[in-house]
Amino acid sequence: MNLHEYQAKQLLAQYGVEVPGGQPCTTANEARSIAEKLFTEGHEMVVLKIQIHSGGRGKGIFKDGFKGGVHLCKSAEDVYEKTTSMIGNTIVTKQTGETGRQVNTLLVASAEKILSEFYLAVLLDRETSQPLIMASCEGGVDIEEVAETNPNAIIKLQVDPLLGLQPYQARNLAKALGLSGKMIQSAAKLISGIYKTWWECDASMVEINPLCIVENPDGTTKMAAVDAKISIDGNALYRHKNIAEMRDLNEEAELEVEASKYDLNYIKLDGNVACLVNGAGLAMATMDAIKHFGGDPANFLDVGGGATKEQVTAAFQIILKDPNVKAILVNIFGGIMNCNTIAEGVVAAAAETQLSLPLVVRLEGNNVDAGRKTLSESGITLITADSLADAAKKVVSEATV
């Protein structure tokens, strides 16, 4: 589950990580009040940042032409004006796709003078199954680009998960980033706090880009997480109720939100051939097969091993809410799943949704004979197939008609 920048910063602050002062808000008046408070505290500038789950906010363009999702402001009035232009407006960035994202929340934060920028992230290293800290002096830029053009600029630190990040490791990392003197200890403390956030919150990834040395209004310097991105392991949300509540349904596709209510694993894509499959690997392979035979998958949908008739019906209804869908492929290899349960579900769903689109069904596995019998006696119009390849070819040709 992804978090907004302001939520990520809230979590980091709880683990002692320095973040710029500021508050999220949803109205121009709120924005102005927060800004006024920051100016009173002595900050010369505040930064206004849209809160969406996509990158490229600074260079994004709103649909009405207003430019940029990140603005530096010198007055509370400026903050008020710019907020008015952005709240409720839809922005398109290089990561949102053409539909863009509606902006409902902004973060109003102090904008300290940035003296240097670093990159720091904590994630799982899948090769070693251990936590990995990735850091670089190339902060504020696209880390994937750095990895390609200048891989030596990226420092990688493996952490023993049973010991945690040791203070000496954090100090050595600070030195490797070119820090010296008092900065070593204060950076080490921050790095430890960032690792702790990752571990304690069951995060998949904590990315601080940029991690900065900033100048306080009084001329002293400190290290702070100027931007933060956190995603949380979905499997662990059950033990983090406070974080689970941070879920923003507006950031998820409507159909995907609906599917999650039925415990269906559904991801909407752009094509016109829908599929309903049991098992994630087979579901991915089904999408691949559709593409292989010249079609375009409309979705990924794994009904899982224990799907009930009700879930199959719900899955159909969700698939059919996608206006792009021209044909449906049901591909089931019953292991835990009983083919007859699926067959009954398909028949019930087709009836309930008054299905008029071409339907290709391929059943194999546990109780397949009963399943095939149910389908053939159902009276609903459908096309049967033997193998996945056969099914994919048939459904693609139906969709292209």
Added chain:
Amino acid sequence: MAILVNPDTKVLVQGITGSFGGRHTQLSLEYGSQIVAGVTPGKSGQVFEEKVPIFDNVTEAAKESGATASAIFVPPPFAADAILEAVDAGLELVVAITEGIPVRDMIEVKAALRGSPTRLIGPNCPGVVTPGTGKNSHGGCRIGIAPGYIHKPGDIGVVSRSGTLTYEAVWQLTCNGLGQSTCVGIGGDPVPGSTHLDIIKLFNEDPETRGIIMIGEIGGSAEEEAAAWIKENCNKPIAGFIAGTTAPPGRRMGHAGAIVSGGKGTAEAKITAMEDAGISIAETPSQMAEALIKIL
């Protein structure tokens, strides 16, 4: 004979009194597997289906029954603990079926398993099957949730991250008259107990395995790692299939480990690495057996 399990392997089931664990224990018994004990804390003395004695803990269950392997059907919040308990009891093989274990728990489990002789398969996997010589391959050892009847005893090893794709491959092999030595589902999670390479090394050493099918998917670099080793060390013919060529980047495709992250873990990269190692790649999942047959 085969790898990991054979028809004589004694298995205990952790989570036997749950509906999921119970149902599959029943199916494994029907298949002819030696399910000799169950473990549910607090239910010692009870008997599952009048056949299988239940114990409070793995140590007692193993001692009384002689079980050397465990199947874990315990719910996600308690599954890592169940794995650690089985390892601590000295079992040779632990197969964790459970889907949904927090990644952090598995990071800890994997670290705790360093240097341990216990082999962990899974989690989030369909389990392990060594087919038997009876009707519908009964009489073999089935740990997990795979449909028994699709198997046939023989000499092809199957290793896969995906459950239902395993069944596809196995069924294609069986329909083509090619039986299986052992079928191993390593699961779809990002921190698995065993990788493709771990299992392929076993198949490579197994005199009863003549050819291998390896099934992978997007996310991580396990397939690339296996391919690099295969290139230098494996002489047995291998066919492969990688799911997820059409998966959009950054999205978790059902399996917790099936995600293209930061440009890494793409299907293309895996297929390239595997082809470079001489692995015969199936273009669609319907051609997995065919891809192997043509190089046998």
